Amino acid sequence: MVGVASAALGPFPDGRRGRAPDTGGMNALVLYETKYGNTEKVAEAIALALQESMPTRLEAVAEIDDCEEALRDVSLLVVGGPTHRHGVSTVLRETLRCLGGRALDGVRVATFDTRLHGPRVVTGSAAVRLARLLRHDGAWIVVPPASFLVDGGEGPLDPGEEERAHAWAYEVLQAAGIRPHVHA
Numbered sequence: 001m002v003g004v005a006s007a008a009l010g011p012f013p014d015g016r017r018g019r020a021p022d023t024g025g026m027n028a029l030v031l032y033e034t035k036y037g038n039t040e041k042v043a044e045a046i047a048l049a050l051q052e053s054m055p056t057r058l059e060a061v062a063e064i065d066d067c068e069e070a071l072r073d074v075s076l077l078v079v080g081g082p083t084h085r086h087g088v089s090t091v092l093r094e095t096l097r098c099l100g101g102r103a104l105d106g107v108r109v110a111t112f113d114t115r116l117h118g119p120r121v122v123t124g125s126a127a128v129r130l131a132r133l134l135r136h137d138g139a140w141i142v143v144p145p146a147s148f149l150v151d152g153g154e155g156p157l158d159p160g161e162e163e164r165a166h167a168w169a170y171e172v173l174q175a176a177g178i179r180p181h182v183h184a
């Protein structure tokens, strides 16, 4: 596990601390599940991009014991996991169970997964299933679900996928109505 997990990210790469652009009190949470570490790498790339524009936490579902607490003050939730048996892994699905009762009303949400090469109809997609599940809990899905590809069950990620995840995070910000912060 890399050091940024399970904590508020920061300081910023240029040494600033706590001076993300004013997002009106909006906070982001990147929540992920991983078996072999590939989805974690994607989640980290996403969190690092979001952090440039808003306070961002990166959490593995295994570390969450109070779901309600984890979601407190979160206005942008990005959730991802590996595609297992065409859908969401059991661990991630169990964690998300705590989100019942429209717990995500008004929360902007984006979902992603890692999966094998091939057409989505063949491989399935955890991200698509996640979006469907979370919409039931009141989530406002701001962008289409995204898949990042692995070369075999244990990975590695295809070349360029972490960069693509970083770029996708900017799309998420824009769709959520948060202007991505552009470094000079």
Ligand SMILES: Cc1cc2nc3c(=O)[nH]c(=O)nc-3n(C[C@H](O)[C@H](O)[C@H](O)COP(=O)(O)O)c2cc1C
Pocket (backbone or CB within 6 Å): 033, 034, 035, 036, 037, 038, 039, 040, 081, 082, 083, 084, 085, 086, 087, 114, 115, 116, 117, 123, 124, 150, 152, 153, 154, 155
């Ligand atoms: C039990 C199991 C079931 C899987 N089923 C699928 C599947 O239906 N479709 C797919 O594209 N990949 C499938 N995979 C491969 C995973 O997508 C791959 O292991 C994952 O993307 C790696 O991410 P991780 O390193 O974060 O665990 C499966 C892997 C496991 C362990």
